[in-house]
Amino acid sequence: MSAQPIYEVLALRYGTHQDRPARMNFLTSDDHASLMPLDYFVWAIRGPIGSANPRTVVVDTGMTPQAVEHRPGRVVLNTVEHMLARAGIVAADVADVVLTHMHYDHAGNLDLFPKAMFHIQDAEMAFCTGRCMCHGVLRHAFDVRDVLGAVSRVHSGQMQFHDGTTDLLPRALPGVSLHLVGGHTGGLQAVRVPTARGWVVLASDASHYWANMRTGNPFPIISDLPRMVEGWRMLEALADGPDHVIPGHDPLVRARFPTLGGDAEIVQLHLPPA
Ligand SMILES: [Zn+2]
Numbered sequence: 278m279s280a281q282p283i284y285e286v287l288a289l290r291y292g293t294h295q296d297r298p299a300r301m302n303f304l305t306s307d308d309h310a311s312l313m314p315l316d317y318f319v320w321a322i323r324g325p326i327g328s329a330n331p332r333t334v335v336v337d338t339g340m341t342p343q344a345v346e347h348r349p350g351r352v353v354l355n356t357v358e359h360m361l362a363r364a365g366i367v368a369a370d371v372a373d374v375v376l377t378h379m380h381y382d383h384a385g386n387l388d389l390f391p392k393a394m395f396h397i398q399d400a401e402m403a404f405c406t407g408r409c410m411c412h413g414v415l416r417h418a419f420d421v422r423d424v425l426g427a428v429s430r431v432h433s434g435q436m437q438f439h440d441g442t443t444d445l446l447p448r449a450l451p452g453v454s455l456h457l458v459g460g461h462t463g464g465l466q467a468v469r470v471p472t473a474r475g476w477v478v479l480a481s482d483a484s485h486y487w488a489n490m491r492t493g494n495p496f497p498i499i500s501d502l503p504r505m506v507e508g509w510r511m512l513e514a515l516a517d518g519p520d521h522v523i524p525g526h527d528p529l530v531r532a533r534f535p536t537l538g539g540d541a542e543i544v545q546l547h548l549p550p551a
């Protein structure tokens with residue numbers, strides 16, 4: 278990709294759920310004993326590298342400390358604002374935030390980004406404000422405070438809607454695109470980014486762990502099972518290899534990619550994994 282602008286992509290871990298049974302992470306599991314920790318991340322895209330006007334896009338905004346008060350085991354290790362600052366990113370100055378989907382661990386903390394335009398799929402806003410939210414089994418991973426915050430951004434002119442596959446900001450961030458996947462929620466979107474090692478795809482919760490898509494066994498929060506399993510094919514087609522699809526919650530991400538300046542909570546996804 279000689280003429281293709283390239284970007285830096287970071288995964289920033291802000292939380293974790295250590296004492297989590299493995300059976301919570303798969304639709305079907307006979308494993309009643311072992312633990313399988315789950316990490317919580319936000320992501321950042323910076324570039325184009327070498328550009329006179331590089332920009333920073335934050336992908337997802339993490340959970341609020343309040344959201345985990347009634348969710349045992351989930352721990353906010355550091356605030357999202359603090360983690361972004363450790364990567365040199367001032368949340369209050371960020372101009373663009375992608376919301377992959379509206380679950381509580383991805384779309385809290387919108388107030389940290391007063392200047393931002395938020396980017397969401399039409400189908401996700403419809404899902405989290407529509408009739409599906411009448412059902413506890415579809416609603417439980419949303420926090421209504423986050424949903425109200427997103428609706429208020431619509432009315433303040435700070436929400437940009439996308440439908441399907443679109444370029445995020447074609448002039449400012451050439452090559453960075455959004456892809457409607459669905460499956461996990463009504464309008465989950467993945468983000469595709471050109472990097473020095475090829476096309477990297479931030480899958481978010483289209484696959485919580487590499488193991489979900491590699492074994493064909495989905496994480497058990499599902500809005501549409503056929504779309505979820507087809508989504509894995511889409512992610513694979515968009516990425517330059519299996520290590521280029523970045524799952525949403527896998528501790529292996531932090532174990533495999535190089536840290537940012539030795540900070541163990543931030544890894545560089547644009548560099549080859551170990
Ligand atoms: Zn989710």
Ligand SMILES: [Zn+2]
Nearest residue numbers: 380382482525
């Ligand atoms: Zn999640």
